[in-house]
Amino acid sequence: MRIYVNNLNELNDNERITINGWVQETRKIKNLMFIILRDNTGIVQVTAKKNTLSNYNEIYDLTRESVISVSGILNKKSVSKSGVEINADKIEILSYAETPLPMGVIDKVSVDFDTRLNNRFIDLRKPENFFIFKFESELLFGIREYMNSNNFIEVHTPKTVAAATEGGADLFKVKYFEKDAYLNQSPQLYKEILISSGFDKVFEVGPAFRAEKENTVRHLNEFTSIDIEVAFADDNYVMGILENSMAHAIKHTIKKLGSDVFKYNSSLGEVKAPFPRITYEESIYYLNNNGFKLNFGDDFSPEAMKILAGKFDNFYFITKWPVDLRPFYTMPDENNPELTKSFDLQLNDIEITSGAQRIHNYKMLEQNFLIKGLNKNNFEFYEKAFKYGMPPHAGWGLGLERLVMNLLHLSNVRESTLFPRDRTRLSP
RNA sequence: GCCCCGAUAGUGUAGCGGCCUAUCAUACAGGCCUGUCGAGCCUGUGACGUGGGUUCAAAUCCCGCUCGGGGCGCCA
Numbered sequence: 001m002r003i004y005v006n007n008l009n010e011l012n013d014n015e016r017i018t019i020n021g022w023v024q025e026t027r028k029i030k031n032l033m034f035i036i037l038r039d040n041t042g043i044v045q046v047t048a049k050k051n052t053l054s055n056y057n058e059i060y061d062l063t064r065e066s067v068i069s070v071s072g073i074l075n076k077k078s079v080s081k082s083g084v085e086i087n088a089d090k091i092e093i094l095s096y097a098e099t100p101l102p103m104g105v106i107d108k109v110s111v112d113f114d115t116r117l118n119n120r121f122i123d124l125r126k127p128e129n130f131f132i133f134k135f136e137s138e139l140l141f142g143i144r145e146y147m148n149s150n151n152f153i154e155v156h157t158p159k160t161v162a163a164a165t166e167g168g169a170d171l172f173k174v175k176y177f178e179k180d181a182y183l184n185q186s187p188q189l190y191k192e193i194l195i196s197s198g199f200d201k202v203f204e205v206g207p208a209f210r211a212e213k214e215n216t217v218r219h220l221n222e223f224t225s226i227d228i229e230v231a232f233a234d235d236n237y238v239m240g241i242l243e244n245s246m247a248h249a250i251k252h253t254i255k256k257l258g259s260d261v262f263k264y265n266s267s268l269g270e271v272k273a274p275f276p277r278i279t280y281e282e283s284i285y286y287l288n289n290n291g292f293k294l295n296f297g298d299d300f301s302p303e304a305m306k307i308l309a310g311k312f313d314n315f316y317f318i319t320k321w322p323v324d325l326r327p328f329y330t331m332p333d334e335n336n337p338e339l340t341k342s343f344d345l346q347l348n349d350i351e352i353t354s355g356a357q358r359i360h361n362y363k364m365l366e367q368n369f370l371i372k373g374l375n376k377n378n379f380e381f382y383e384k385a386f387k388y389g390m391p392p393h394a395g396w397g398l399g400l401e402r403l404v405m406n407l408l409h410l411s412n413v414r415e416s417t418l419f420p421r422d423r424t425r426l427s428p
Numbered sequence: 429g430c431c432c433c434g435a436u437a438g439u440g441u442a443g444c445g446g447c448c449u450a451u452c453a454u455a456c457a458g459g460c461c462u463g464u465c466g467a468g469c470c471u472g473u474g475a476c477g478u479g480g481g482u483u484c485a486a487a488u489c490c491c492g493c494u495c496g497g498g499g500c501g502c503c504a
Contacts, residue, residue, distance in 0.1 A: 025465090027463095027464045027465065027467060028464090029461055029462055029463075029464065029467085030460080030461050030462070031461090032463070033464085034463080034464050034467095036465080045464090047463080047464090049462075050462085051462095063456095064455090078463095079463065079464095080463080080464080081464095081465055082465085099438085099455085099456055099457085100438040100456045101455075101456090102438065102439080103438080103439060103455095104438090104439070104455065106466095107439070107440090107454055108440095108453080109439055109441085109454045110439085110441095111439060111440070112439090112440080112496090112497090114496060114497075115439070170502090170503085185504075188504065208504090210504095212502060212503050213429075214501090214502075214503070215497085215499080215500090216498085216499075217499095219503080225504095299503095301500085301501095302499090326504080327504050329504090330504090354504055355504090356504090397504065424495085424496075424497095
């Protein structure tokens with residue numbers, strides 16, 4: 001059985017163990033040396049002595065971040081600060097790290113974010129960065145668990161598509177044998193087709209691509225989108241799914257990861273569904289009373305979003321957006337044709353989810369192609385699904401990296417992306 | 429697409445026309461040291477993005493380029 005650093009407490013004093021990891025640090029005193037060994041659960045001190053190690057000279061020259069396997073006796077009454085150490089009698093060098101490192105894991109000097117991303121493999125050795133992705137993994141597990149227990153089917157739709165259909169966002173063009181293709185900006189149209197297929201409740205976790213030349217701390221050109229679509233549902237129903245899945249996933253994550261999460265966000269434990277709701281028109285009214293000059297139909301600037309966010313603790317919905325600010329498939333409000341049955345979920349001042357009840361009537365959809373100036377020929381594969389039995393339906397899409405960024409109070413969405421793709425970065 | 433800012437050892441910085449043969453820290457290499465734990469002490473290696481220009485003199489001032497950061501716009 002593999003032993004990890006965080007298992008050591010459960011073992012007995014003087015027990016014989018083998019443990020693997022990276023050499024985080026060495027402190028050398030001629031015939032005695034200390035190695036701080038790190039695995040992804042923590043660090044432990046290894047004591048190596050010349051008279052107990054046959055390859056002491058080789059070990060003495062170990063470089064930081066080399067990978068070793070240590071066998072020895074667990075000493076739980078160590079005089080070291082942690083109180084635990086391993087008295088090594090055998091150390092095997094599995095991988096020797098070159099020097100100097102492109103960046104240090106525990107150096108006291110700061111490192112530019114750009115340098116960190118260029119050396120992401122080392123950057124992620126830092127426990128605080130690794131933690132972000134453990135958090136993401138647990139959060140996503142919690143969301144999946146919620147969806148699964150509510151009878152959602154997880155699906156996978158194509159990311160390579162034929163036409164730049166939906167207007168609006170720019171798409172990346174790729175060669176597809178003798179044809180042109182595009183990287184999909186969202187699974188939207190495919191989720192809806194599956195609703196006509198009778199899947200009833202679908203969800204998908206997958207990449208989405210946007211070719212917009214943004215240069216901000218909240219945009220990526222490739223991000224992970226969590227999408228759901230539900231048949232015979234309206235906007236309110238899927239808002240309920242959203243807030244409950246968030247509350248469930250956060251609760252799960254806190255339970256699994258413990259108080260570490262509060263180092264990033266001390267109020268995370270207070271997230272409870274339902275989330276507060278404000279309509280688009282109420283938001284406009286509020287912002288006009290707080291120094292902004294906004295008309296009906298205007299979108300909110302980042303500055304305005306900060307002011308609005310000040311009204312709420314963390315999550316809140318902005319509902320009933322104007323028709324002009326929403327895509328062609330958004331269902332208009334039956335009480336006011338200028339508004340839609342749509343919503344954004346905000347977390348602090350950032351939009352993390354956009355959703356709505358969708359139009360399921362084929363004629364209405366065709367009319368919207370005209371109004372939005374879209375070429376209906378590009379939508380044949382989609383429209384077809386509406387002609388032969390399409391239930392009313394609603395759904396949403398959520399940016400996973402943005403969710404994690406905001407839950408952990410990170411200042412840049414690239415922090416919650418393993419290998420970010422942005423305006424200028426395509427590597428690693 | 430627009431605006432602002434930046435580029436000096438592996439890493440992070442100081443410098444802002446001549447005191448630069450370029451500062452400091454950290455890392456790295458070598459040495460001393462059998463209980464270190466931000467180890468300590470000694471020695472050493474290592475850098476001005478690129479192409480022009482101004483000047484007696486450029487890391488420093490000007491222009492182009494390249495690369496990067498941030499804000500806005502755009503954005504399911």
